Amino acid sequence: MDPLLEIKNLKVSINNKKIIKGLDLVVNAGEVHAIMGPNGTGKSTLASVIAGRDVFTVTEGEILFKGKDLLGIPVETRSREGIFLGFQYPVEIPGVSMTNFMKTAVDEHRKYKGLPSLSAPEFLKLMEEKKKMVEIQSNLTNRSVNEGFSGGEKKRNEIFQMAMLEPTLAILDETDSGLDIDALKVVANGVNKLRRKDNAFVVITHYQRLLDYIVPDFVHVLFEGRIVKSGTKELALELESKGYEWIKQELEK
Amino acid sequence: MKSANLVPGKEQLISLFEQFREDICSNDIPCISELRTKALKSFSATGFPTREIEEWKNTSLINSLVPAYNFYFSPFEKKPDIDTIFRCEIHNFETDLFTQLNGWYLYKQSPVTRFENGVIAGSLSAAFKAYPELIKKYYGKIAETEKNGLTALNTAFAQDGIFIYVPDNVVIEKPIQMVNIVDIDESIFLQPRNLIILGKNSKLTFVYCDDSIKHETSFINSCTENFIGENASLDFYKMQNKDSRSTVITNNYFKLEKNSNLISNTLTFNGGLIRNESYVSLSGSGSDAKVYGLYLVDREQHVDNQIYVDHMVPETTSYEQFKGIIDDNASAVFNGHIHVCRDAQHTEAYQSNKNILLTDTARVTTKPFLEIYADDVKCSHGATVGQLDPEALFYLKSRGICDRNAKMLLMYAFAGEIATKINIGVLRERIDAMIVKRLKGELSICDQCVLHCKENEAINFEIDLSKI
Numbered sequence: 012m013d014p015l016l017e018i019k020n021l022k023v024s025i026n027n028k029k030i031i032k033g034l035d036l037v038v039n040a041g042e043v044h045a046i047m048g049p050n051g052t053g054k055s056t057l058a059s060v061i062a063g064r065d066v067f068t069v070t071e072g073e074i075l076f077k078g079k080d081l082l083g084i085p086v087e088t089r090s091r092e093g094i095f096l097g098f099q100y101p102v103e104i105p106g107v108s109m110t111n112f113m114k115t116a117v118d119e120h121r122k123y124k125g126l127p128s129l130s131a132p133e134f135l136k137l138m139e140e141k142k143k144m145v146e147i148q149s150n151l152t153n154r155s156v157n158e159g160f161s162g163g164e165k166k167r168n169e170i171f172q173m174a175m176l177e178p179t180l181a182i183l184d185e186t187d188s189g190l191d192i193d194a195l196k197v198v199a200n201g202v203n204k205l206r207r208k209d210n211a212f213v214v215i216t217h218y219q220r221l222l223d224y225i226v227p228d229f230v231h232v233l234f235e236g237r238i239v240k241s242g243t244k245e246l247a248l249e250l251e252s253k254g255y256e257w258i259k260q261e262l263e264k
Numbered sequence: 265m266k267s268a269n270l271v272p273g274k275e276q277l278i279s280l281f282e283q284f285r286e287d288i289c290s291n292d293i294p295c296i297s298e299l300r301t302k303a304l305k306s307f308s309a310t311g312f313p314t315r316e317i318e319e320w321k322n323t324s325l326i327n328s329l330v331p332a333y334n335f336y337f338s339p340f341e342k343k344p345d346i347d348t349i350f351r352c353e354i355h356n357f358e359t360d361l362f363t364q365l366n367g368w369y370l371y372k373q374s375p376v377t378r379f380e381n382g383v384i385a386g387s388l389s390a391a392f393k394a395y396p397e398l399i400k401k402y403y404g405k406i407a408e409t410e411k412n413g414l415t416a417l418n419t420a421f422a423q424d425g426i427f428i429y430v431p432d433n434v435v436i437e438k439p440i441q442m443v444n445i446v447d448i449d450e451s452i453f454l455q456p457r458n459l460i461i462l463g464k465n466s467k468l469t470f471v472y473c474d475d476s477i478k479h480e481t482s483f484i485n486s487c488t489e490n491f492i493g494e495n496a497s498l499d500f501y502k503m504q505n506k507d508s509r510s511t512v513i514t515n516n517y518f519k520l521e522k523n524s525n526l527i528s529n530t531l532t533f534n535g536g537l538i539r540n541e542s543y544v545s546l547s548g549s550g551s552d553a554k555v556y557g558l559y560l561v562d563r564e565q566h567v568d569n570q571i572y573v574d575h576m577v578p579e580t581t582s583y584e585q586f587k588g589i590i591d592d593n594a595s596a597v598f599n600g601h602i603h604v605c606r607d608a609q610h611t612e613a614y615q616s617n618k619n620i621l622l623t624d625t626a627r628v629t630t631k632p633f634l635e636i637y638a639d640d641v642k643c644s645h646g647a648t649v650g651q652l653d654p655e656a657l658f659y660l661k662s663r664g665i666c667d668r669n670a671k672m673l674l675m676y677a678f679a680g681e682i683a684t685k686i687n688i689g690v691l692r693e694r695i696d697a698m699i700v701k702r703l704k705g706e707l708s709i710c711d712q713c714v715l716h717c718k719e720n721e722a723i724n725f726e727i728d729l730s731k732i
Contacts, residue, residue, distance in 0.1 A: 062662050063662070064658060085661075086658065086661045086662055087661045087662075087664050087665055087666050087667070087670075090661070090662055090663055090664035091664045095662075096662050098659065098662075101659070102653075102655050102656050102658075102659040104656045104659065104660070104673075104674070104677065105677060106676070106677025106678060106680055106681060107660075107673045107674065107676075111673065112660065112663070112665075112673065113663075115665050115669055115673065116660075116663040116664050116665050119664045119665055119666060120664045123664070155677075156659075172663060176663065176664065
């Protein structure tokens with residue numbers, strides 16, 4: 012069986028500036044991968060390129076999703092194929108209600124799969140179910156997308172959208188940043204509830220803290236556009252105690 | 265039936281008036297005929313506005329004045345059934361409905377009715393002779409014929425329209441809706457004239473719809489005078505859903521007495537060339553005007569909104585908000601002129617105009633103009649022209665929403681704000697639905713237009729929580 016995600020020798024630049032300089036990664040169904048590394052090493056760029064953001068140029072290499080070439084496929088199709096990006100900075104969209112937004116998204120996913128649209132009551136039931144799953148009490152769903160949400164609410168909202176769309180590959184870009192410990196637990200619980208044998212998660216983070224709650228199968232260190240070290244969850248602990256300087260020194264050897 | 269067919273040049277119109285003077289004046293009382301003569305003189309001095317006039321710099325009537333139009337000076341003999349032709353998008357909505365067909369007021373029993381509560385409503389032409397005291401007191405008193413050539417032309421020629429009088433202390437709960445329909449197989453030049461009078465402490469909601477059914481070239485030059493008495497309030501909604509071969513000129517005059525309120529909301533969904541002028545005179549202290557507008561234009565359409573708000577006395581307030589989405593090669597103009605008189609202290613005036621251009625060829629000209637002669641006032645304005653936010657588009661699309669629906673959601677979010685300003689729930693819902701339909705290209709006018717075919721059927725996204 013093909014891996015869920017296979018990245019081969021990926022090179023990415025923006026405005027002729029090289030950001031990712033030859034990256035390989037294989038993610039199989041059922042796995043959780045953590046990608047760590049200092050600021051500005053290309054973590055968010057990697058997430059954006061997989062999701063299909065067109066401001067970046069892929070100069071070399073390929074990204075395969077379920078064995079199919081992903082590059083050149085529009086962002087909305089990638090989503091319907093099962094890719095989800097949890098944004099580091101979710102966008103505020105005044106005037107677009109969460110309900111309209113999610114109804115449109117869910118219906119377009121269903122249409123892509125050849126399923127009929129959900130009726131309004133069916134849809135609202137689904138929303139309630141998923142809200143409960145990610146422990147959202149407020150009627151955040153009547154509000155405009157992310158408008159006036161606190162930092163924690165925005166991140167929860169990302170997890171809520173993920174729960175609604177049930178992706179096969181979710182990339183969470185620093186979903187833990189700016190969260191207090193309670194919010195962090197909620198986010199992690201949401202992810203854990205959604206883990207299945209046939210899906211996978213790539214969790215991008217600065218800190219080991221999140222990985223206490225979302226236990227990864229693999230940990231990768233991204234440094235200057237390359238994965239320079241991979242290991243199991245123990246690597247995250249080692250990074251936490253020794254810092255990224257340790258990686259730098261190892262590389263220099 | 266008295267009619268003529270001609271290309272509407274200044275000289276031609278003046279001799280047309282002389283030729284049909286007897287028919288035009290057939291229902292007049294003397295003061296009306298005097299006004300006509302005076303107005304015709306003004307028109308012969310000004311003629312049609314040209315781009316040399318500052319306020320007309322960005323809108324040209326040249327193309328609208330090329331074809332020959334039919335002019336009618338007596339009502340059509342065959343009276344059609346209103347219900348069979350009426351297809352307004354907001355029908356079934358609880359209103360007292362009045363209809364004007366091809367410029368003439370349609371009625372079933374009597375042309376003008378006096379109701380038990382003293383309200384008078386009906387044909388303006390019939391009101392001339394039936395209520396001469398009211399006509400003498402109000403008709404032509406605020407419509408500006410000296411400088412405004414089109415208002416002068418209307419004043420000279422106008423024969424019919426709607427007349428509404430609400431006596432002191434009468435509150436009309438049910439909105440009155442006026443539908444101005446053009447349904448004729450030939451080019452037509454119309455000049456409807458309306459007069460609305462609100463007594464002290466009275467209240468009226470008026471919905472004015474410009475609709476077309478046939479798609480022949482038309483030129484509508486309408487004028488409405490609105491008198492809002494002390495402590496009275498008028499909600500004035502204007503819906504424009506015309507075909508692309510129509511030229512629509514509306515000159516609306518409002519005079520507000522002490523502590524009175526006006527809400528005006530002009531919604532332009534379709535049209536060829538549309539020019540809306542609103543003149544708001546805040547002549548009594550404590551009076552407040554809210555002037556809203558939304559224009560959604562595409563193809564080669566052109567819409568021009570000119571708002572003139574005059575703060576004449578102290579303690580008056582005004583709030584203007586106009587929004588527009590301009591697609592294809594369409595163009596829009598907004599001119600917001602706020603005038604604060606020398607002694608009009610404690611004036612508060614706010615103005616905003618926001619535009620989204622969807623293509624490189626769409627154009628907008630927006631010009632706020634504040635003219636302030638008092639020193640203790642609060643006035644501000646703002647105008648923006650932009651595109652749909654690419655970050656927001658990416659966010660929506662990253663959830664599987666196609667480009668078309670993502671844009672639709674953002675456009676609706678932008679435009680829908682104007683609908684939220686509508687006070688009556690039912691009307692708000694209808695207009696909201698109309699905005700969505702318009703953005704999806706599903707309004708009846710679009711349906712019939714061969715130029716604007718619907719590609720990719722969009723998925724429904726509206727879900728109204730209040731209905732579940």
